[in-house]
Each structure stands twice: as C-alpha cells, then as structure tokens.
Amino acid sequence: MNINFKNILGLMGIAISFVSCSFDNYDEPNFQLDGRITYQGEPIGVSYNDVYIELWEQGWQRLGNIGVAIDQDGSYSSLLFKGEYKMIIPDNQGPFIKTINDQTGNDTIPVSLTGSRTMDIEVIPYYMIRNTNINGGSNKVSATFDLEQIITGDDAREVQEVYLYVSKTLFVDNRTSIATSNRGGGDLEDLSSITLEVDVPERVPTQNYAYARIGVRIRGVEDMIFSEILKVNL
Numbered sequence: 001m002n003i004n005f006k007n008i009l010g011l012m013g014i015a016i017s018f019v020s021c022s023f024d025n026y027d028e029p030n031f032q033l034d035g036r037i038t039y040q041g042e043p044i045g046v047s048y049n050d051v052y053i054e055l056w057e058q059g060w061q062r063l064g065n066i067g068v069a070i071d072q073d074g075s076y077s078s079l080l081f082k083g084e085y086k087m088i089i090p091d092n093q094g095p096f097i098k099t100i101n102d103q104t105g106n107d108t109i110p111v112s113l114t115g116s117r118t119m120d121i122e123v124i125p126y127y128m129i130r131n132t133n134i135n136g137g138s139n140k141v142s143a144t145f146d147l148e149q150i151i152t153g154d155d156a157r158e159v160q161e162v163y164l165y166v167s168k169t170l171f172v173d174n175r176t177s178i179a180t181s182n183r184g185g186g187d188l189e190d191l192s193s194i195t196l197e198v199d200v201p202e203r204v205p206t207q208n209y210a211y212a213r214i215g216v217r218i219r220g221v222e223d224m225i226f227s228e229i230l231k232v233n234l
Helices: 005-024
Strands: 031-039 052-057 066-069 075-080 083-088 096-098 109-113 121-125 127-137 140-149 159-167 179-184 194-199 209-218 230-233
Touching: 031 109, 052 075, 066 075, 127 209, 127 230, 140 159, 140 209, 159 194, 179 194
Parallel strands: 031 121
Antiparallel strands: 031 075, 052 066, 052 083, 083 109, 096 121, 127 140, 140 194, 159 179, 159 209, 209 230
16 A cells, blocks of 8 residues: 555644644633732732642643732732632642631632632731831831731741841842841740841942832741832932
8 A cells, every 4th residue: 555645744734734723713711810818808918929829610621720820919810711710729828827718618719700800818827017117228228017926826836037128129039139137036025116127238230229028937837928018218
C-alpha cells in the first residue's frame, strides 16, 4: 500500500485548523468577580502575590483550579464565565483563620455568577494593626502603631517580629524594601504605641519621597499582615 505523506500532513493541517477555529469561536470570560479579604468589613493587608484563593467551577471536568492572587490592599479580581463556583482559601494561606460558611457548613464558599459581582470574604486575623502613623523627613522614616490581638485562647499566636518597610515603589515588603527596621516580639513591652525608625539611604536617581508600611510576622504563620501603604516625604 502506497502512503502519500503529503496528503496525510495536509489532512492533519486541516484538522488542526478546524480545532483552532473551534476554540477561537468560544466566548471569552466577561463577568468580573471582585472583592476584598476583610475582618468586620476592614480589608486585610498582605504581601503582593503571596496569598491566593482558588475557584473551582462546578459541572466541568477541570484538571486544576483558577488561582486568584490577593493584592497588597486585600483586594482580588478575576474574569470568569457564567456558572456555579466553589471558592476555597487553601490551608496555610494568609495571616488569619478561615470562617465557616452558613450554606456549606465548612470553609468552602459557594459563588453563583450570573453577572459581574462584588463579594468580600470575611476571615479572622490573628492581629490587626491599629492607629498607624508613619512620617518622613531628613532621610528618615518613623512609625508608631498599636496591635490588637483578635484570636485568643487555644488558637492564639505570639507576635514574632514587627517591621517598618520603606520602598521606592508602591510595592512594599521585604522583597522591595530599600530600608527596614524591626523589633522582636519579645522586645515589645506591650502591644500599644510601638515605635520603629529607619535611615533611608541615598536614592539613585534622586527621589524625595518613598512608600512605607508596617508588617507583622506571627509565630508559626507564613504570611505576614500589613498596614496600609503610605507615601512619605524624605
């Protein structure tokens, strides 16, 4: 039997083109699901691209989930198809404890998406950063703040370390900081009126301002909780 490889390759090309066109004809996701990770309506600050949620679409045999990163200010956003989803915060994600959903009886959150919607996700943080005051000048940045312990009892965790991070950009954490000051949790007399100060080195090119925020590391918890990012003059 003679095999014409040119004909076979031609048929394969037509088949691939047909499949490609079929995929191209699918609508793109056009419903936006957004919201914030909150405690009593107040957003939880985290480090960029370190904390995420998972969305699982019901009715589809997917090999994986849709991962959605939480932004520094606790917000999230994703473009999705219309459908029924299950939202999960993976274990060991975030400086908080997950809450139980009334509908599911566990920490899985049902999401019915028939159009764009905003949905905040309520959690219980180990600590909240309160009364943050950050100031700059003469190439120094200083901060005062309080910590409120939210989780007590058997699930309580100690403060391991507190940080003042200063960055040239709006991305502010240990990866981008140009100046950092820290104190160990054992060195804190109490959780009120905590002070930190740091000298900021010369910036090239010259920049007479920076961005700063407080970060708190909790013992035994991978992800830190952060205050709001503030712009300071230097």
